[in-house]
Every structure is written in C-alpha cells, then in structure tokens.
Amino acid sequence: MKYLLSSVALVFISSFFWFFSFDSNLPVWKEKYNGVCWVGSRNPLQGGEFQELTANGINAISQTPFGWQSEINNPEIRWLVENDRQWWGESGRGISATLDSSQKFNIHNMLKPHLWARGSWPGEIEMTNEADWKIWFENYENFIIDYARLAEKEGIPMLCIGTELEKTSQREAEWRKIIQAVKKVYSGQLTYAANFTEYQKVNFWDELDFIGIQAYFPLSDKKTPNLKDLKRSWENHIQEIEKLVRKTGKPVLFTEIGYCNTVDAAKEPWVWPNERKEIALSEEIQAMCYQSFFETAYQKDWLAGVYFWKWYPEGKRRDPDFTPQGLQAEKVMQQYFLVD
Structure with a gap:
C-alpha cells in the first residue's frame, strides 16, 4: 500500500511538472x-471622437489605408499614400492627424493597409503563372x-504587413523577402493578419x-444559439x-473580430452586411457573441490584444452592420475593457 501511494504521488508530481513545463512556452502578455x-472618415475629425473611445475602455486602434486590385488574377496594384480622391482618414495626412489626436489619449496605433480586390476579397488573390507571381x-x-x-516617419508603433492574403502566404520565400525589406525601413513591431482559415x-x-x-x-449553426x-x-x-x-512562443493579436447585429451573426461572422439585408436584426445575438469571446479567449494570457471591426468616428450609420456603437454589444465591450 505504501509503495502504491508513493507511485501515485510520483505520477502526480511528474504530471504536475510536465503540465507547467509544457505550458511554459505560452507567452504572458500583461x-x-x-x-x-x-474607419477612416471622409472628412477631418471634428473633435470628441477619442473621448468616446476612452469612455469605453478602448486603448488601441488600427488604421486602414487601401491599395486596389482590379482582378484577383491581375498582378497590378494601384495605391497612393496621398491622393485627392481618397477619404481624408485613409490618406497619409489623415492617418498622421488621427495618430496625433489619439496619442493625446494614450491610444496605441497599428497601421494595417488592406488590398481591395474588386468583386472579391483578398483571400482569393492568386496569380495563374510564375511571371505574374513575380510581378x-x-x-x-x-x-x-x-x-x-509612413509608419516609421510618423512613429506608428505597430505595422501589419498584410491582411487575409491566404493564397499568397504559402509562398514563404517571397514573404520572408518582404519582411526583411520592411525591417530595413521600419523599426516598430510587426504582425500579419491571417484569416482564421489560414x-x-x-x-x-x-x-x-x-x-x-x-x-x-x-460559433454556432443553431438558429437560436445560447451562450453555452x-x-x-x-x-x-x-x-x-x-x-x-x-x-x-509568440503572443496573439486578434487583428479583427466582429459580429453583425443580426440573428445569424454566430453562424458565419465574416459575411458582409450587404449580404444580410433580408436577415432579421438582433442586438441580443451580437452581444452574446461578444460576451462569449470575453469569457473565453479574452481571458488567455497569450492574447496580446483584440481589434473589433469596426468603429465609425461619426457614430453608427446603418443596419445591419458590424459596429457595436449604440448597441448592447458596446455595453459588453465596455464592461470588460474598463475592468482589464
């Protein structure tokens, strides 16, 4: 019996140390x-926008300028950091002014350029031959x-080098070359925004x-899911x-997360609002999706941060939409962000 107890104790102690040595690779982000x-606004900020953020416990924003690709198989990309046809908030001067204003409220900035693929989304961008891949x-x-x-010049502390470019990211050598080129001109922190399938x-x-x-x-295929x-x-x-x-051994950023204020928000969260026009609205389901995240993934020490898609400087504008502004989801977000 004494031998049996000693064996059990040994197994327990071994399991204990195995567990903590196994999890020692999990980073802790304080x-x-x-x-x-x-959302980059069409016109310059009017004032008061960042007080609203801090009132909700928001301490970080991502800013998103765009490059344009006419077809997913066409290697041409069009962009201008400064362009008179851009919305003010997506231009270099707008990004700089937004950075300056937000930093007065100790709000951290990430620059997160996107590609806009006409008639599709970045995850479908794929060339049909090696010559086009090179271009x-x-x-x-x-x-x-x-x-x-631009990020280096303005002192933006974080840069996202790409977003949802799922059919390109498997070309590892090309991406490593891009990362090395970025590091030659930019000294801040880097991430890449991979799709959840990528x-x-x-x-x-x-x-x-x-x-x-x-x-x-x-999160759920059920017509009426519950929090559990x-x-x-x-x-x-x-x-x-x-x-x-x-x-x-790397910490994680949820570079985007979001849910529409519709009854089907948990089923396919990525579906664009324009495709949900016939779907019934539901503040409750959207808020429940927020709560499920905050009670699970948000509690993990390896999660360095989260960015909810999306927030309009001038307030909520349409239904359905992803923004939590003025809805129950905003109260859920505020509850957890202010406590953190």
Missing part, C-alpha cells in the same frame, strides 16, 4: 490592446514599403512579433490556437 478597427510580389513589396516608411499554415511567424488572426471563427453553445465553440478554437502559440 496589458492587452483593447482595440477597434477605426505581384514586386508590386506588393513596393506597396507595403511605402506604408512602412493562420495555422503560415510559416513565417518567427519573423514577426505577433501571430495575427482575423478571428471570424464560426458559443463558449463551447470558442474553447475548441482556443485549443487549436494554443498549439501554434506553444510551437512559436
């Missing part, structure tokens, strides 16, 4: 970036370097400071994320 994806990567490198230089297949996380995930994970359903789904997604966190 102060989260409680962020929103800032596309040359163009993309020039595009992101221009914004890296992040496990990216092989250049070692070159970056954060694993970036566009966290539009499906949504949290159970999150726990499954968390297990998969933690496998990569252990492997890389």
Whole structure:
C-alpha cells in the first residue's frame, strides 16, 4: 500500500511538472490592446471622437489605408499614400492627424493597409503563372514599403504587413523577402493578419512579433444559439490556437473580430452586411457573441490584444452592420475593457 501511494504521488508530481513545463512556452502578455478597427472618415475629425473611445475602455486602434486590385488574377496594384480622391482618414495626412489626436489619449496605433480586390476579397488573390507571381510580389513589396516608411516617419508603433492574403502566404520565400525589406525601413513591431482559415499554415511567424488572426471563427449553426453553445465553440478554437502559440512562443493579436447585429451573426461572422439585408436584426445575438469571446479567449494570457471591426468616428450609420456603437454589444465591450 505504501509503495502504491508513493507511485501515485510520483505520477502526480511528474504530471504536475510536465503540465507547467509544457505550458511554459505560452507567452504572458500583461496589458492587452483593447482595440477597434477605426474607419477612416471622409472628412477631418471634428473633435470628441477619442473621448468616446476612452469612455469605453478602448486603448488601441488600427488604421486602414487601401491599395486596389482590379482582378484577383491581375498582378497590378494601384495605391497612393496621398491622393485627392481618397477619404481624408485613409490618406497619409489623415492617418498622421488621427495618430496625433489619439496619442493625446494614450491610444496605441497599428497601421494595417488592406488590398481591395474588386468583386472579391483578398483571400482569393492568386496569380495563374510564375511571371505574374513575380510581378505581384514586386508590386506588393513596393506597396507595403511605402506604408512602412509612413509608419516609421510618423512613429506608428505597430505595422501589419498584410491582411487575409491566404493564397499568397504559402509562398514563404517571397514573404520572408518582404519582411526583411520592411525591417530595413521600419523599426516598430510587426504582425500579419491571417484569416482564421489560414493562420495555422503560415510559416513565417518567427519573423514577426505577433501571430495575427482575423478571428471570424464560426460559433454556432443553431438558429437560436445560447451562450453555452458559443463558449463551447470558442474553447475548441482556443485549443487549436494554443498549439501554434506553444510551437512559436509568440503572443496573439486578434487583428479583427466582429459580429453583425443580426440573428445569424454566430453562424458565419465574416459575411458582409450587404449580404444580410433580408436577415432579421438582433442586438441580443451580437452581444452574446461578444460576451462569449470575453469569457473565453479574452481571458488567455497569450492574447496580446483584440481589434473589433469596426468603429465609425461619426457614430453608427446603418443596419445591419458590424459596429457595436449604440448597441448592447458596446455595453459588453465596455464592461470588460474598463475592468482589464
């Protein structure tokens, strides 16, 4: 009996140390970036926009200028850091002014340039031959370097080098070349915003400071899900994320996460509002999706921050939409952001 007890104790102690040595690769991030994806406004800011953010406990924003691709198989990319046809908030001068105004409220900035693919989305961008791939990567490198230089000039502390470019990110050598080029002109922190279907297949996380995930994970197929359903789904997604966190030792940023104020928000969170016009509105489901995130993934020490898509400087503008502004979801966000 004494031998049996000693054996059990030994197994317990061994398991104890195995558990903590196994989890020792999980990074601990002390102060989260409680962020929103800032919508560049058509006109200059009027004042008061950042007081509203701080009242909600928001301490970080991402700013998003655009490059344009006419077709997903066309290697041409068009962009101008300064362009009279741009909305003010997406121009270099607007980005700079927004940075200056937000920093007065101790709001952290990430510059997160996107490609706008006509009639599609960035995850479908794919060339049909090697010659076009070469041209596309040359163009993309020039595009992101221009914004890296802007970020360095303005002192923007974080740069996202790409967003949801799922069919390009498997070309590891080309992306490593881009990262090295960015590091020659930009001294801040770097991430890449991988789609939730992509992040496990990216092989250049070692070159970056954060694993970036566009966290539009499906949460429930039920017509009327409950909080328990949504949290159970999150726990499954968390297990998969933690496998990569252990492997890389890198903290995670949810570079985007969001839910429309519709009854189907939990099923396919990524679906654009224009495709939900016939769907019934529901503040309750949107708020429940927020709560399920805050009660699960948000509690993880490896999560360095989260950016909710999206936040209008001038307030909520349409239904359905992703923004939590003026809805129950804003109160949920405020509850957790102000406590953190």
